Amino acid sequence: MSTESTKLAFNDGWQYAPAPESTDHISIDEQYGLFIGGEFVAPESGRYFETVNPATEQTLSSVSLASAADVDLAVKAARKAYNGAWSKMAAADRGKYLFRIARILQERAREFATIESLDGGKPIRESRDIDIPLAAAHFFYYAGWADKLEYAFPGRRPVPLGVAGQVIPWNFPLLMAAWKIAPALACGNTVVLKPAETTPLTAMKLAEVIRDAELPPGVVNILTGAGETGAEIVNHPDVNKVAFTGSTEVGKIIQRSLAGTDKKYTLELGGKAANIIFADAAIDEAVEGIVNGIFFNQGHVCCAGSRLFVQESVAEEVVRKLKDRMETLIVGDPLDKNTDIGAINSASQLETIQSYLKVGQDEGAEMYQGSGSLPEQGYWCRPTLFTGVSQSNRIVQEEIFGPVLAIQTFRTLEEGLTKANNTPYGLSGGVWTDKGAKIFKMTQQIRAGVIWANTFNKFDPTSPFGGYKESGVGREGGLHGLGAYLKLET
Amino acid sequence: MAGSTARVPVAKTYKIYIGGKFPRTESGRYFKLNASDGSVIANVCQGSRKDFRNAVVAARSAFGGWSAASAYLRGQILYRIAELLEGRSDQFVSELVLQGVSRRKAKKEVVASIDRLIYYAGWSDKYQQIFSAVNPVSSAHFNFSVLEPTGVVSLLAPEDSSLLGLVSNIAPIIVGGNTCVVLASAQLPLCAVSFAEVLHASDVPGGVVNILTGFAEELTEQFASHMDVNAIVYCDGDSEVAKNVQVRAADNVKRVLARCDQDWTADAGQSPYLISETQETKTTWHPIGG
Incomplete structure (x- = not known):
């Protein structure tokens, strides 16, 4: 078989007509506050930064720059929720809230997919078929674990850790938020999460979903900002658990910064x-x-x-x-x-x-x-x-x-x-x-x-994910992902 | 018997254990171990950072074979260690007594150490079934997660529990297919060296367990920072030590396991979860189709 005969002919005859997803069904606010204690609030510093559509270089919105004071407020709100409603609630009810989030994400999937592609630059085919459905599936999967945790760890009594500080990257913005928030809440923790600097919008939309799902105030707090904001969350003394996805370089900095503390951590790195x-x-x-x-x-x-x-x-x-x-x-x-x-x-x-x-x-x-x-x-x-x-x-x-x-x-x-x-x-x-x-x-x-x-880049909520060696510590997803958010008592 | 005197006993030389051999420390240094009456029990090797690096090379070399050994074989080898320790119980009791432990406590510790080895020998082909999973993914793929050993583990063994604490930490590391480099108790170093001799006679391949004697103050940094070590277990030290270990461990994102204040005689001193702590979860996907 000659080289030429096997080559497919993709010439001008194969030009595709434009098929853009419409944007008239979505709404993006001009400005977003921080989601703390169940409400959108202005940042203490009064400072905002812009998020840009990388395909057009046009500004989509401006979001709050959270400082140490905002982080402290968010951690306090998370602690209050942890000590209050969230830990007193029946585990099955915790699960129901997560099921609600999954359902609302499914209902609003098209909107989320469009915003994800606008803010992050990924093809709509991926955000529509992979990111958003998987994010919803993740909440649905972990929702069911909330009242079944004792079956996951034979001979142990699983108890939540407290307040989880979570910092996520810009490559799968909503999906990474789901990977972090869903198991944390299912296990009975409360959360302070920071989306990446360049992709904050679907996280703010998720905050709306969490508000609409009527989760008790403070169970999930979402702070926008840059690396310094993330460091403030990681290093806050009242955070019990740190979950980070990002570069190995930053992961090592985090591992060092947690030295000498009792904080549990999982790192999903390069x-x-x-x-x-x-x-x-x-x-x-x-x-x-x-x-x-x-x-x-x-x-x-x-x-x-x-x-x-x-x-x-x-x-x-x-x-x-x-x-x-x-x-x-x-x-x-x-x-x-x-x-x-x-x-x-x-x-x-x-x-x-x-x-x-x-x-x-x-x-x-x-x-x-x-x-x-x-x-x-x-x-x-x-x-x-x-x-x-x-x-x-x-x-x-x-x-x-x-x-x-x-x-x-x-x-x-x-x-x-x-x-x-x-x-x-x-x-x-x-x-x-x-x-x-x-x-x-x-x-x-x-x-x-x-x-x-014989396949590649497949993901599923039931399938544990995480690295050996310098690619990280711990697993996310599946039964194994629960261990990251629990203390196993004898 | 005319002119009879007491027999001159033959004293033992306590050496370190690297790659299945018993060298002296390359540094030539030693520290004196004294009995309560002040007499010298032994000149113990003061292991060096170079000894540690050599031991890591041995542990890494042994990892491929040991991690690929069948679970059944690893279980039998752990059982064999217990058999030989049982046979040499008196020696270990004597050594503990020599180092100031009461005979009653010493006996108890040796017996518990033997039983602990039997416990983990039995786990060798079972922990995988407890911790692995077939994952019901939504797409047409077969997907499963199994445990695999983390790799080379450095272990700063407990100071106070020089035999039981040592065995309680080595057994879950090696039963899971890891290899290790161990720093023995500095105050009570004798049992660790004799335990190395037991390992050596028990079909444990050379390099799977390497045991150094010496001082944690000198070697902790190296145990925590070495770039070809995948996990560190430590059992003593204040928050300053903990901080130092973790800062160094971050150089290559080591798994850090603090087992301080653990009562190794208690029920919680043994658990399959201690095996899982030096394991990685590997998930494999394959399409289902024609």
């Missing part, structure tokens, strides 16, 4: 996942898996398959098919239903990615990018791959958090495995092969918390 393709894999499916692994959500994914390892005998074919497939990816308007790759989340993240593109080339790797057009306004990065890289290249070792793939080859299973495990990270990994025994060998030997075999 990754540099290996996606390993064996010669006996279904190659076309594997190529789809590679694309989903690295270009999903613009590569702003801690578990992204950013290191590709291809068995030497099929390397040429895989890279060729991958390049062909990259030509078909549409980079552009996040609200367009045909868009594959949306906007880079912020100007500063785009700068980071571009600096890595330069590093990769300076270190001698060969760069290839899709050739499609990019919009004039906004922050964009073409899908990118690097070949001719070695284990020591920075683009192989460091998390880029963008649509940038580094490709290496291997001959034997052992070589692939050794290369895959040669990283301080251990969040996720992928393996593609038709041989069952080889799947189990690889999935057992890759040192990472989540392994996808």
Whole structure:
């Protein structure tokens, strides 16, 4: 079979008509207060900051900059709720409130999806089909645990920890809020949560949902702000538990800052996942898996398959098919239903990615990018791959958090495995092969918390997620995710 | 017998245990262990940071094989340790007595240590079934979560409970497939060294357990900061020690397990949850389809 005959012809005849999601069904306030004690209140400092649509660079809204004084008020509100209504309530009723949140999110799913794509730049297809439904499912899943906790930990009596301080990233804004809030509340804790600086809007919308669901005031408090606000939450003396999702660098700072305190913590940090393709894999499916692994959500994914390892005998074919497939990816308007790759989340993240593109080339790797057009306004990065890289290249070792793939080859299973495990990270990994025994060998030997075999980037509320090594401590999701929010008494 | 005198006893040299061998500390340093009457019991190795680094290399080398050993085999090896400890009970009782523990208490401690090994030997092929899960995901995937060992664990063993505390911490670490580097009690170091000899004779592969003697004040930082150690367990120290351990541990996001004020003779001194604390949860997905 010749090279040319297998190539799909994507020419001008394949232009898609624009199919933008409408925005007339949503409302975004000009300004948002902080959600403390069940009400939206102005920040003590009177300071606000703008949140920008990364696809247009236009301001969407301004949100409050929470300072130490606001954090203190929020923690006090959370403590009051913990000591009061929330701990006195029957566990089944706690669950009912969570079920309510899940239902309201389902009802308002289209609105949330649209705002998520506006504020964060991710394609509407992803926010509509993945982020928002999964967030609702997460609340629904943990709602049911609220009155069944004793069955999760044989021989132990589970008790809540108290006030949980939670800091989340900008890549899956609402979903990460759900991952944090749902298990915390199901286990009987109260929450102070800070969304990321660049993606505060769906968190403020979630605050509306929580208010509409009539949760007792103070059970969930949501503070917008930047890194300093997060640090104030983490370091507040009356916080009993810290949950953080973000970079390994900040995770280490948090682990150090908690030293000498009794605060329990879970950290979900960076990754540099290996996606390993064996010669006996279904190659076309594997190529789809590679694309989903690295270009999903613009590569702003801690578990992204950013290191590709291809068995030497099929390397040429895989890279060729991958390049062909990259030509078909549409980079552009996040609200367009045909868009594959949306906007880079912020100007500063785009700068980071571009600096890595330069590093990769300076270190001698060969760069290839899709050739499609990019919009004039906004922050964009073409899908990118690097070949001719070695284990020591920075683009192989460091998390880029963008649509940038580094490709290496291997001959034997052992070589692939050794290369895959040669990283301080251990969040996720992928393996593609038709041989069952080889799947189990690889999935057992890759040192990472989540392994996808013949698939990639799948998530579910029932499925524990979290890292080995420097990718973090603890698990979120599933029965295992409960442990992060409970003390197990004998 | 004319001119009979008491037999000159043969004193034992107490050495450290690294990679299945009994070297002296590379530093050549020692500290004196005195009996209550002031006589010298032993010149004990004052283990160095270099000894620790060597021990981590040994522990890492042993990890692949030990973590891949079957649960049944690990259980039998733990049982074997108990068998040999039972056979050498008198020696351990004598050593505890020599270090100032009452004979009654010493006997109790040795017996409890043997029983603790039996307890964990029995868990080897069961804790996985307690803590793992098949997860009912919404999509057409088979999804399951199992425990895997964290890796190399550094252990600052309890000062006061020099045999039972030591065994109570080593057993849950190794039964789960981890390897470890241990700092023994400085005040009561003898049983740890003799326990290393028991391990050595029990089919525990070299490097799975490495035992140093020396001072926590000198070595804690290294135990907490080493970049090829995945978790640290410590059993003594004030809040200053706790803070120092965690600050250093953050260098590579180590799991930090504080087991201070634990009464190792109590029921809570043994639990499958102690095994799970040095385990990672791994979740695997595979599509279901034709």
